[in-house]
């Protein structure tokens with residue numbers, strides 16, 4: 001599903017870091033602003049936001 005579809009269904013997403021296990025809220029509105037509503041989160045990885053962690057956060 002695209003991020004546009006997720007927002008349409010009021011889907012709330014959380015991503016978890018594979019290294020430090022911190023849970024981050026996925027800001028779908030910001031993702032749409034940056035990547036457009038056709039963007040898909042499938043297989044996307046984002047760097048962990050924790051300053052000391054170099055892991056990746058993954059959508060569950």
Ligand SMILES: [Zn+2]
Nearest residue numbers: 017020048053
């Ligand atoms: Zn982390």
